[in-house]
Amino acid sequence: MAQKGDLMTARSDIRVLDATIRDGGLVNNFMFSDDFINALYRTNVKAGVDYMEFGYKASKELFDVNKFGKWKFCDEESIREIVGDNNSDMKISVMADVGRCDYKKDIIDKKDSVIDMVRVATYVHQMPAAIEMIEDAKAKGYEVTCNIMAISNAKESDIDQALEMVGQSSADGIYIVDSYGALYPEQIRAIADKYTELGEKYGKYIGMHAHNNQQLAFANTIEALSHGVSLLDATMMSMGRGAGNCAMELLLSFLKNPKYNVFPVLRFLEDYMLPLKETGAVWGYDIPYLLTGRLNQHPSAAIDFCKDNRKDYADFYTDLLDK
Amino acid sequence: MAQKGDLMTARSDIRVLDATIRDGGLVNNFMFSDDFINALYRTNVKAGVDYMEFGYKASKELFDVNKFGKWKFCDEESIREIVGDNNSDMKISVMADVGRCDYKKDIIDKKDSVIDMVRVATYVHQMPAAIEMIEDAKAKGYEVTCNIMAISNAKESDIDQALEMVGQSSADGIYIVDSYGALYPEQIRAIADKYTELGEKYGKYIGMHAHNNQQLAFANTIEALSHGVSLLDATMMSMGRGAGNCAMELLLSFLKNPKYNVFPVLRFLEDYMLPLKETGAVWGYDIPYLLTGRLNQHPSAAIDFCKDNRKDYADFYTDLLDK
Structure with a gap:
């Protein structure tokens, strides 16, 4: 594509979609204060952010509500406590994981909800279940995306088939998700071409969700953008699992639309993200994440390495090579 | 270019050229221990690095030798104390700044020196002086590059003329230098096309020296590479002025030539770079560097901001916008 x-x-x-609570919640088990979430909501509105994701719609059958903050579950009333009826131009999204969400019960009709968008997260091998969730959310009245995860680790022929399945579904958008932070800009451009071609065929927009294992989250996001991708995920100070995501401050500094304003974001970083870091929440680019990203592996081993405060990078790499 | x-x-x-001492020396006034430099030399040889830059050939008339480590001056005997006659495949380079180097006296004939390459660093407006230095070093027998700095802040017509001047000189290579970390991959690809076209015309290779203000140093380096650039600067753990450079560990992990080996680099990071950080040397991506990079400004204000341990990002940005 040109x-x-x-x-x-x-x-x-x-x-632009702010995924700070949802991907950042994987760092601190969604234990954010109401003050933090309130300030983040106000910041995003002021900054011109288009969507704010409040978290997951996780099953309370599968996950103990006492072990996680409320944003793992995103009850309707939890969101309304922050946003009221959300009298703003910003839309609200939640993520629903295939196999981890009682969507038939927990996702209510859009007319009764302050949520605007449901993002269905799936692995390539779960596509039939994902399609069922997409159709359910769509029938209830939501804007819906399909976020096919870990594509760096999937067969291209399987991705092609998954894309055809989403193409023929009611989903509004399809996401490129580099879960392992393994992809280079050159690959992202080719993937963006493939996704946007399919999107044009079926009338769906394409999104980008990057991870920063190789310091490429921002680069890959703007490269995807320049190849036709239009819905861009970012998080404050790049907060997200492991190496984190594309930083909101980088993305808003880059975008030329005058509706975006990085100033409120900078204030939020000073007032909320730095104090959050001081509480011991750890994320962001570091050597072990580079190594799992380079090897196209899930970051879990690197997360453990960092939690254990290990610094023996070479031995860690040797261990990874044996996996 | 394809x-x-x-x-x-x-x-x-x-x-690959390791610029840890030279650009990293701007962080700590070149105060590295001999043990550090010895280990870095051995690491680079083991890792398959092609060039190691030992520092600047700075004028002792202009700079007080008591205020800087010896690598700001790179006396022949200082380098020989580390490398002997350098019985390795790795070449040794030094940087000579236009207007800050007594090159006629301090750069001796290649036949008497263990140095292989002289990199002449210049601003666009200093080109006649740069050409004089290039011809001097070339006549003495060195491989010579011309590193035109701060091109994001120069007129394109001036850059075009500077490139013609270097093209017609005896220089072996020409560097793309993103001093302010202001350039995006899309721009780097266009610049790389321009430089490589000129390089092909005049028989010169092209190099890339990136800064990480917007987390793009690695991305820009591999994008330049994919557009024909062949000599790539990197530093250990990205050590360099302000936001630092392209990280050696990222670059060697990316390159496919089996002669490169990231293991010794990982050991060096554990054994030398982490302890160096603990001594208080500060560099690497941070919000203030993003802001100066975004505004295409010299990082000096951001360096001061970080040294003062300030965190008022939004006020800092307001100040920058007034400059």
């Missing part, structure tokens, strides 16, 4: 847009003009199709 | 190489094969023209 490049879409340039570095001087603003593209009206571009939208 | 893409050069791909993600599966190794390109034989690619070479």
Whole structure:
């Protein structure tokens, strides 16, 4: 595909989604204070962010509500305590994991909900279940995306088939998800071309969710953007599992649309993200994440390595090579 | 230009230059221990690094030798104390700044020196002086590059003329230098096309020296590479002025040539870079560097901001916008 847009003009199709609570919640078990979430909501509205994701719709049958903050479950009333009826231009999203969400019960009709969008997260091998969830959410009235995870680790022929399945579904958008932070810009451009081609065929937009294992989350996000991807995930100070995500402050600094404003984000970083880091929440680029990313592996071993405060990078790499 | 190489094969023209002492020395006034430098030399040889830069050839008339470590001056005997006659495949480089180097006196004939390459660093407006230094070093027998700094802040017509001047000089290579960390991958690809086209015309290779203000140093380095650039600067744990450079561990993990080996680098990070950080040397991506990079400004204000341990990012940004 030819490049879409340039570095001087603003593209009206571009939208930004703040995933700080949802991906960042994987760092601290969603234990955010109400003050933090309130300030984040106000910040995103002021910054011109288009969507704010409040967390997961996780099954209370599978997960103990006493072991996680409320944003793992995103009850309707929890969100309303923060946003009221959400009298803003910003939309609210939640993520629903295939196999981890009692969606028939826990996702209510859109007319009764302050939530605007449901993002269905799936692995390639779970596509039939994902399609069922997509159709359920769509029938209830939501905007719906399908986020196919860990594609760096899936067969291209399986991805192609999964894309055809989503293409023929009612989903509004399809996400490129680099779960392991393993993909290089050159690969992202080719993947973006493939996804946007399919998106154009079926009338669906394409999103990008990057991880920063190799310091490429921002680069991959803007490269996907320049190849037609239009819904961009970012998190405050890149907070997210392991190496974290594309930093909101980098993305909003880059985007040219005057509706975006990085100032409130900078204030939020000073007032909320630095104090959060001081409580011991750890995320962001580090050597062990580079190594799992490079080897196209799940970051779990690197997360354990960091938690154990280990620094023997070479031995860790040797262990990874044996896996 | 068409893409050069791909993600599966190794390109034989690619070479890696370790600039840890030279750019990292700007962080700690070149106060490295001999043990550190010895270990770095051995590490680079084992890792397959092609060039190791020992520092600057700075004028002792202009700079007080008591205020800087010896690698700001790179006396012949200082280097020989580490490398002897350098019985390795790795070449040794030094950087000579236009206007800050007594090159006629301090750069001796190659036949009497263990140094292999002289990199002449210049701003666009200093080109006649740079050419004089290039011809001097070339006549003395060295491999010579011309590193035109701060190009994000120079007029394109001036850069074009500077490139023509270097093209017609005896320089062996020409560097793309993103001093302010201001350039995006899309721009780097266009610049790489321009430089490599000129390089092909005049028989010169092209190098890349990136800064990490917007977490793009590695991305920009591999994007330049894929557009024909062949000499790539990196530093251990990205040590360098302000936001630092392209990290050696990222670059060697990426390159496919089996002559490169990231293991000794990982050991060096554990054994030397982490302890160096603990002594208080501070560098690497941080919000203030993002902001100066975004605004295409010299990082000096951000360096001061970090030294003062300030965290008022939004006020800092307001100040920068007034500059």
